[in-house]
Amino acid sequence: MIDGTANSIKSFLKTLSPVDQVGAEARAAMLATRSIKTSSKSWAIDMAISMIDLTTLEGADTAGKVKAICNKAVRPDPSDPTVPHVGAICVYNDMVKIARTHLDAAGGRDIPVAAVSTAFPSGRASLEVKRVDTEDAIAHGAAEIDMVIDRGAFLSGDLEKVYSEIQYIKSLCEGRAHLKVILETGELVTLDNVRKASFLAMAAGADFIKTSTGKVAPAATAPVVLVMLEAVRDWYAMTGVKIGVKPAGGIRTTKDAIKQLVLVNETAGPEWLNPQLFRIGASALLNDLLMQRMKLRDGHYAGPNYVTLD
Amino acid sequence: MTFEYAPALESTAVVKIKPEYGLFINGKFVPAKGGKTFTTINPATEETLTKVAFASSSDVDKAVAAARAAYSKVWSKMPAAERGKYLFRIARILQERAREFAVLETMDNGKPIRETRDIDIPLAASHFFYHAGWADKLEHAGMGSSPKPHGVVGQVIPWNFPLLMLSWKIAPALATGNTVVLKPAETTPLTALLFAEVCQQADLPPGVVNIITGDGSTGSAIVNHPDIDKIAFTGSTAVGKGIARAIAGTKKAATLELGGKGANIIYEDAPLDETVEGIISGIFFNQGHVCCAGSRLLVQENIHDEVIEKLKRRISMIRIGNPLDKNTDLGAINSSAQLARINELANSGDLEGAERWSPACELPTKGFWYPPTIFTGVTQAHRIAQEEIFGPVLSVLTFRTPQEAIEKANNTPFGLSAGIWTDKGSRILWTAKHLKAGVIWANTFNKFDPASPFGGYKESGWGREGGRHGLAAYLKGNH
Numbered sequence: 196m197i198d199g200t201a202n203s204i205k206s207f208l209k210t211l212s213p214v215d216q217v218g219a220e221a222r223a224a225m226l227a228t229r230s231i232k233t234s235s236k237s238w239a240i241d242m243a244i245s246m247i248d249l250t251t252l253e254g255a256d257t258a259g260k261v262k263a264i265c266n267k268a269v270r271p272d273p274s275d276p277t278v279p280h281v282g283a284i285c286v287y288n289d290m291v292k293i294a295r296t297h298l299d300a301a302g303g304r305d306i307p308v309a310a311v312s313t314a315f316p317s318g319r320a321s322l323e324v325k326r327v328d329t330e331d332a333i334a335h336g337a338a339e340i341d342m343v344i345d346r347g348a349f350l351s352g353d354l355e356k357v358y359s360e361i362q363y364i365k366s367l368c369e370g371r372a373h374l375k376v377i378l379e380t381g382e383l384v385t386l387d388n389v390r391k392a393s394f395l396a397m398a399a400g401a402d403f404i405k406t407s408t409g410k411v412a413p414a415a416t417a418p419v420v421l422v423m424l425e426a427v428r429d430w431y432a433m434t435g436v437k438i439g440v441k442p443a444g445g446i447r448t449t450k451d452a453i454k455q456l457v458l459v460n461e462t463a464g465p466e467w468l469n470p471q472l473f474r475i476g477a478s479a480l481l482n483d484l485l486m487q488r489m490k491l492r493d494g495h496y497a498g499p500n501y502v503t504l505d
Numbered sequence: 506m507t508f509e510y511a512p513a514l515e516s517t518a519v520v521k522i523k524p525e526y527g528l529f530i531n532g533k534f535v536p537a538k539g540g541k542t543f544t545t546i547n548p549a550t551e552e553t554l555t556k557v558a559f560a561s562s563s564d565v566d567k568a569v570a571a572a573r574a575a576y577s578k579v580w581s582k583m584p585a586a587e588r589g590k591y592l593f594r595i596a597r598i599l600q601e602r603a604r605e606f607a608v609l610e611t612m613d614n615g616k617p618i619r620e621t622r623d624i625d626i627p628l629a630a631s632h633f634f635y636h637a638g639w640a641d642k643l644e645h646a647g648m649g650s651s652p653k654p655h656g657v658v659g660q661v662i663p664w665n666f667p668l669l670m671l672s673w674k675i676a677p678a679l680a681t682g683n684t685v686v687l688k689p690a691e692t693t694p695l696t697a698l699l700f701a702e703v704c705q706q707a708d709l710p711p712g713v714v715n716i717i718t719g720d721g722s723t724g725s726a727i728v729n730h731p732d733i734d735k736i737a738f739t740g741s742t743a744v745g746k747g748i749a750r751a752i753a754g755t756k757k758a759a760t761l762e763l764g765g766k767g768a769n770i771i772y773e774d775a776p777l778d779e780t781v782e783g784i785i786s787g788i789f790f791n792q793g794h795v796c797c798a799g800s801r802l803l804v805q806e807n808i809h810d811e812v813i814e815k816l817k818r819r820i821s822m823i824r825i826g827n828p829l830d831k832n833t834d835l836g837a838i839n840s841s842a843q844l845a846r847i848n849e850l851a852n853s854g855d856l857e858g859a860e861r862w863s864p865a866c867e868l869p870t871k872g873f874w875y876p877p878t879i880f881t882g883v884t885q886a887h888r889i890a891q892e893e894i895f896g897p898v899l900s901v902l903t904f905r906t907p908q909e910a911i912e913k914a915n916n917t918p919f920g921l922s923a924g925i926w927t928d929k930g931s932r933i934l935w936t937a938k939h940l941k942a943g944v945i946w947a948n949t950f951n952k953f954d955p956a957s958p959f960g961g962y963k964e965s966g967w968g969r970e971g972g973r974h975g976l977a978a979y980l981k982g983n984h
Contacts, residue, residue, distance in 0.1 A: 213928045215948050218779025228619060230513035230831040239508065425778050460508045461822050468508055 414444025443476025532711025575712025589640030615837030765921030920962025
């Protein structure tokens with residue numbers, strides 16, 4: 196459907212049905228009223244834990260900090276071995292090796308390391324820099340690449356540039372790493388743009404489409420995630436290929452996470468409810484999930500010192 | 506394993522249903538003359554909820570006399586700002602007791618708690634708030650410098666939105682200075698009787714609001730009562746026509762809000778996912794027991810298959826079952842009589858060759874249930890394209906050009922509601938201008954607001970309810 200030329204991209208995106216902002220917000224708000232209790236809550240909490248891309252993306256990150264979250268990723272609750280491990284660790288490029296080595300040592304061989312790449316978070320760098328950034332992360336053991344799209348190019352109408360860049364990074368990842376494409380929806384602003392960018396990314400070879408870097412607000416709002424889930428559902432109907440979705444930024448509580456799972460369940464469908472097709476980029480969320488898990492198990496809330504920091 | 510939502514039942518502990526209810530006349534609950542009663546049931550379980558007094562014509566006489574006395578001695582003499590205060594008070598009490606009203610409405614009507622909690626009860630309260638503000642500003646309503654109330658108003662309301670329809674009727678009537686005799690529907694009297702308790706709690710002067718329960722004969726006694734100045738009715742077109750005949754030649758004014766067969770028009774450039782949501786809310790909101798339901802889907806032929814595929818997928822996700830479960834989307838049909846009517850009309854769709862589709866779904870064994878249903882291949886000549894089904898049954902028709910959409914949409918004796926779905930603003934305006942319907946939604950459906958007038962063309966009714974226009978129904982102007 197797209198041969199890479201500006202015209203083919205433009206005419207493909209023109210075939211997409213528009214999004215009505217008011218209607219999408221209303222649908223997302225309605226799904227937020229779902230009441231998830233008892234057995235379904237407990238199932239959802241474990242599913243959410245296994246979907247977390249446990250993330251640290253700070254200038255102040257150190258080897259010590261990265262090792263700490265690796266341990267947490269493998270055994271989120273040291274007192275309870277039935278808690279599943281998280282979906283992945285997400286770090287900056289220079290922490291990839293440390294994370295990979297430490298995960299392997301800590302018994303987390305099957306937990307992938309995701310590296311944010313392509314001059315994250317702004318993406319304002321030359322293609323060569325983006326290439327080196329990506330190659331370097333893969334060489335050091337990143338199995339997932341979280342790239343950012345060129346929002347400036349998208350907003351100025353240079354869709355060809357956005358498309359070819361994703362395609363290029365995908366060619367670097369091919370066979371070695373999964374590609375997550377960050378749309379930075381807080382900068383795209385309209386839901387029509389979110390839908391267009393989602394299809395552009397999928398057509399260019401994204402394995403996952405991701406809402407945000409976490410550095411721009413608003414991030415993973417419910418209407419944005421809804422529109423992206425509709426996009427992967429429609430893409431599956433068109434091509435038979437299932438693309439994953441990763442909301443990131445602002446999902447901090449168990450309630451927030453469960454609302455995300457409800458969105459998945461009633462939009463893309465139950466087939467998307469697994470860590471291969473849905474991830475949640477978060478740092479603080481894990482501890483809230485663990486506290487709610489203890490509450491369900493023990494019947495009362497434990498103090499904050501009963502869940503480990505990091 | 507899949508994401509099964511565990512039962513999330515709203516507690517019924519907040520509701521105290523009495524073993525028997527009298528008629529609310531002159532500020533007190535009194536038994537019907539002769540002590541006749543009838544029962545009301547929960548349509549989702551068929552369990553009897555309670556017994557309710559059955560008003561005969563002599564009870565209607567008493568209620569009208571109480572309303573007349575309250576009108577001439579108290580309500581018409583009270584400063585308008587004071588009337589407004591009572592309405593504000595009622596609105597606040599409705600908000601305070603919202604949970605109780607929502608649960609009771611769900612039990613008596615069968616509609617999902619999500620709707621009573623988020624729509625029926627908040628909207629009912631907002632109608633009282635809205636009209637409370639009008640009470641002392643009526644000279645600015647565009648009906649002359651001192652518009653006057655009619656006097657005693659007789660009101661008969663349906664079972665689909667019991668408390669909401671009560672508020673559409675009582676709030677403007679009281680704000681404009683009328684007193685009221687209201688009859689709730691036979692199958693859903695309980696929230697109206699709880700509202701009577703709210704009137705007591707608000708210290709509303711006795712006789713200003715009288716609520717009497719019964720069946721069609723009670724309603725007929727109200728309509729034909731010589732001392733009633735105005736009739737306000739919401740219900741079927743057949744009964745509405747009967748009322749129009751009954752009051753012809755009398756001094757009685759009337760507003761009638763009757764049936765509909767709303768066209769929901771989908772153009773090829775519509776935002777499809779939101780359109781599908783709009784189709785769903787248009788026909789499955791409140792089990793399709795909605796006079797303004799979007800029960801005729803008119804979809805542009807070149808996107809018919811895509812829309813139907815998306816619609817079927819979405820309908821398969823509708824959660825049907827216990828209305829008290831907070832995750833239920835589609836509740837019970839209100840009565841066995843209504844279920845029989847839905848069955849009869851839907852079966853005519855089969856017989857006349859339309860293609861029926863429902864998702865695989867388990868319906869509860871007790872109570873009255875009908876699965877969400879769509880008929881494709883429907884044409885104007887089908888009964889299901891012409892008659893109001895008043896249930897969760899959608900008829901799908903196609904059109905080729907905007908002109909054809911308008912012709913088909915208007916080709917009905919009704920004219921209550923319509924929907925337009927397109928990304929093009931100019932097409933919305935062009936379509937709305939040519940549709941003969943009182944309420945037209947663009948890129949949404951079944952949205953209500955007390956400030957927005959509601960009512961129909963043709964056999965869908967007389968007059969408007971809500972907004973400034975709705976005040977005219979309860980006032981005599983002096984232009």
